[in-house]
Amino acid sequence: MYRLCTLLILFLLLGPGPAGAADVRVITENNPPLNFAGTGGPSGLATDLFLLMAGRAGLKVARKDIQVWPRARGYREIQEKSDVILYAMARTAAREKLFRWIGPIMPLHTSLFALKSRGIVIKDPVKGAWEYRYGTIRSSASEQELIRLGVPPHRLESVHDRTLNIRKLLLGHIDIMVANEPATFYSIRRMDLNPDDFEPVYRLMSSNLYYAASRDLDPALVLRLQSALDGLKADGTAARIIESYR
Structure with missing residues (x-):
C-alpha cells in the first residue's frame, strides 16, 4: 500500500510526459512561403516556427512527421478528428468556435488579383463575380x-x-485570382514571371494566421504551445524566421 501511494504521488507531481508525434497529427498544405513540401521535408516559415515551438513545448514532432495535404482534405480532417493541428489558417469569425487557436503567426492580407494589362476595376466583389470569372x-x-x-x-x-490559378489567369481561363498577397507574389517570382504584370484590384479581407487545433485536443498542450510561441516572439526568433522567407 505504501509503495502504491508513493507511485501515485510521483505520478501526480510529475504529470504526463511530453506528447509525441503519435499523440498529435500535424497537417499543412502547399502554400509557400508559409508552408510547402520541400526536398528535405515540409518547409516554410510557419513550419520552421512550428518545429521550434513544438520543441519548446515538449511536443516531439520531427519535420518528417508533418503531413502535406490539399487544403480541403486537411480542413475536413481537423473538424472530424480530435488529434489534429493544421496550419497556417486565417482566424475568422466563421471559424472561431470550430478550433482551438495558437498564434498569431503573422498578419495576412487577401486580395482579388488581375493581370495589369486587363485594366479591371472591382468596386464590389459580389457584383464583380457576375461579370468576371473568379479563381x-x-x-x-x-x-x-x-x-x-x-x-x-x-x-x-x-x-x-x-500556381494553377496563376496559369489560368495568364491563359484567360479566369479573370480574377483570389489569394493572399505574400504567397501570391512569392509564387509568381518562383514561376519566373514578372510581378509587375499582376495587380491587386480589391482587398477582400485582412486577418491573422494561426495554428489551428482540434476542439478536443488537450487544452494543456495547446496552452504550452501558445506559451512557447509567445517566447519565440519575445526573443526575436519568430521575426527572424519570417524575415528569412521574404
Whole structure:
C-alpha cells in the first residue's frame, strides 16, 4: 500500500510526459512561403516556427512527421478528428468556435488579383463575380468569405493549387485570382514571371494566421504551445524566421 501511494504521488507531481508525434497529427498544405513540401521535408516559415515551438513545448514532432495535404482534405480532417493541428489558417469569425487557436503567426492580407494589362476595376466583389470569372483555392478563408458575402458557389472556379490559378489567369481561363498577397507574389517570382504584370484590384479581407487545433485536443498542450510561441516572439526568433522567407 505504501509503495502504491508513493507511485501515485510521483505520478501526480510529475504529470504526463511530453506528447509525441503519435499523440498529435500535424497537417499543412502547399502554400509557400508559409508552408510547402520541400526536398528535405515540409518547409516554410510557419513550419520552421512550428518545429521550434513544438520543441519548446515538449511536443516531439520531427519535420518528417508533418503531413502535406490539399487544403480541403486537411480542413475536413481537423473538424472530424480530435488529434489534429493544421496550419497556417486565417482566424475568422466563421471559424472561431470550430478550433482551438495558437498564434498569431503573422498578419495576412487577401486580395482579388488581375493581370495589369486587363485594366479591371472591382468596386464590389459580389457584383464583380457576375461579370468576371473568379479563381479561388478550395476551402480557403477567402473562398468562404466570398460565399458569406453572397457570391454563389457556382460562380467560383475552385482549385487546390495557387500556381494553377496563376496559369489560368495568364491563359484567360479566369479573370480574377483570389489569394493572399505574400504567397501570391512569392509564387509568381518562383514561376519566373514578372510581378509587375499582376495587380491587386480589391482587398477582400485582412486577418491573422494561426495554428489551428482540434476542439478536443488537450487544452494543456495547446496552452504550452501558445506559451512557447509567445517566447519565440519575445526573443526575436519568430521575426527572424519570417524575415528569412521574404
